[in-house]
Amino acid sequence: MTKPKVLISDKMDPNAARIFAEMGCDVDVITGETPEQLIARIGEYDGLAIRSSTKVTKEILAAAKNLKVIGRAGIGVDNVDIPAASAQGVVVMNTPFGNSITTAEHAIAMMFALARQIPEANAQTQAGLWPKNGFMGVEVTGKTLGLIGAGNIGSIVASRALGLRMKVVAFDPFLSPERAIELGVEKADLDTLLAKADFITLHTPLTDQTRNILSRENLAKTKKGLRIVNCARGGLIDEAALKEAMDSGQVAGAALDVFQTEPAKESPLFGTPNFICTPHLGASTTEAQVNVALQVAEQMADFLVNGGVTNALNMPSLSAEEAPKLKPYMALAERLGSLVGQLTRDAVPRISIHVEGAAAELNQKPITAAVLAGFLRVSSDTVNMVNAPFLAKERGLEVREVKTEREGDYHTLVRVSVKTDAGERSVAGTLFNNVEPRLVELFAIKVEADLSGDMMYIVNQDAPGFIGRIGTLLGENGINIGTFNLGRHAAGGEAVLLLSVDSPVPENVLQAACQLPGVKTVKALKFA
Missing domain, CATH: 3.40.50.720 (NAD(P)-binding Rossmann-like Domain)
Incomplete structure (x- = not known):
């Protein structure tokens, strides 16, 4: 696995570089460069550690194709174009307590x-x-x-x-x-x-x-x-x-x-x-300079290596206590958002994220950001949890958050609903054993499925023989079925079929599936 690469572009305590290295990052210390020199260099780095001298402009960010995080050793971030960083999906952190x-x-x-x-x-x-x-x-x-x-x-x-x-x-x-x-x-x-x-x-x-x-x-x-x-x-x-x-x-x-x-x-x-x-000396003590340098290195390395988010200014922070609890919920939320995004053809003016039971006791902001990332990534593979809320606002997407502390049918539940021309459509999921994301409801139909890899989504009229026909079609085309998940409103009514398959389904097979008796909708799905 390639180590994350970090550039320290301003003078700071040398122990910062040591911490980056100890936590699994490659680090270069190159200070005093002109904006043009930084633009030429920044493309190879995952992280940029700065103080007040480096000005992180829109032009520098445009050249930072691999940049994932900017860390400011200090509290003020006037020298960072935060809206541009957010639009590009770059986390901006500071160290508000070090000085x-x-x-x-x-x-x-x-x-x-x-x-x-x-x-x-x-x-x-x-x-x-x-x-x-x-x-x-x-x-x-x-x-x-x-x-x-x-x-x-x-x-x-x-x-x-x-x-x-x-x-x-x-x-x-x-x-x-x-x-x-x-x-x-x-x-x-x-x-x-x-x-x-x-x-x-x-x-x-x-x-x-x-x-x-x-x-x-x-x-x-x-x-x-x-x-x-x-x-x-x-x-x-x-x-x-x-x-x-x-x-x-x-x-x-x-x-x-x-x-x-x-x-x-x-x-x-x-x-x-x-x-x-005095000439802006508020943070100018030996102790403060050491503290902010060490703190920014620890925060950035934790993000790049472990995914931890501390003191972020443009996305929800996750404390050391919250992160393990929220990680499976964020995986569930992203998959639910992705499912809705892949299955919704209409323009969506509003999306609602409803957490229930045990999920309602957690910080909902990261869950919301994960839903938006999954939902919007359908139209752009550059979307992540940082820029998803920014892009949602830019597109006029209304985002609603709801909490219900009481438990329903499940001890914990995340529901994602979208308003479409056809009305409100929602999907819901839970965690099995508190760690395994699982879909439990799809557009008001009870269905249990693990959303992962390549899948097929089929809406059909419930009738004898359909399962055999779809299995035969896929088998004749060399497509192996991994799991098979079926749900329906009532016998003989509308049914939903979710198949996980070992390889992507070609367009000609999707078209052939559409021609099977009773089939209303067929769509290929893809989950990370």
Whole structure:
């Protein structure tokens, strides 16, 4: 078996290459290449490990014919064209926890430096001025910290601030009341936070909703004398508006580690009294650099060698605990999706995935992605679990997910239904012995079959002699039957026959089968 091949294109801890090798990958470390050089090289690699220097553009992705995964050693993925990667079926991973403590500590350090005007006092002291009476700081004890974003990094900042005897007010739409109590913070809306905070720290990604969250309008709502720290993303603050607020005294000071444009060669804030800045150093500690490098190597190698998915940004992640349980369900789901896709001729505006019984206790997103991959792969062999949801959305396919925790006829069941011009059509499957995928219902007819390899699907009028006729036809053409699965509504009514065969059925044999008495539909099926 050929080993997966990985390219490390940015400088990172050398132990990352060691981990790739130990986990069964061939790895090359080639840094500092131009986009043109990377385009010429990338086609031979299954994985690409980067930091912030490599820009993974649409053009680079187009040349990456074998690429399966991109791993960003760090949290920000602004340098990866994620929609283009998703469309091409490439998993994009990051390492959101490897530098959390480092970034949180930098925010706290910036807050202290701001409160006591340390950088400017240091500069004047070293200049021989001894400005003992020129700087009057403020204590953080007893002050209110406004936390915009209470995720992984924000929650660490909150714990450190509470240890400093600060009060913490948090604005985060995803923060539940229970989680706020657990963190020891007051959950509030943005306006309340702006009115209460003595310090504000930002810990949220840059999205359309958070861009310029500290706008001119919102800065005007703050308590006079506010101090602001941003070690998250540039663009969260309107820098021109912040300059005006500092000049007017509305904001007493600001400390930024990130800027709207980086590298920040110029800014309206440069030279403003009590403005502190650092060149995006939030993750710059020895420990963090080692952590993210090791983490991205472990994640990528696990994906390439074992199929594990951790911290993916464009497909459902599978934890170490979930993966073994979900693997047989995903195999079942993909086969059911493929069956529906191969048997549905009409345009499909909607597909529903219904999990029941034991399946309802699992993470449904990977099951849905597997169904979509099987369904859409009928029209394109480049579809996988990564790009299937993207392609479904692009094609206007409505996807519905339903869970029913109670058990029906089976302890666990996955049902895939599609809306067609002829009405709703569905197939259902279960797991035998919790590991063996098995079809148990086909278009409302009970039938038990293992969906694998080459198969024939036949709809016929139930009548004596048919089984013999189809067996004779296949035998005369040298086609051996592996398994034979029959289902029907009632004696003499419509019946469904699923045959597994040892070789693909030629078109002339399919046509001959169509001519047999009572046959309504014949179709060759293929499963991985």
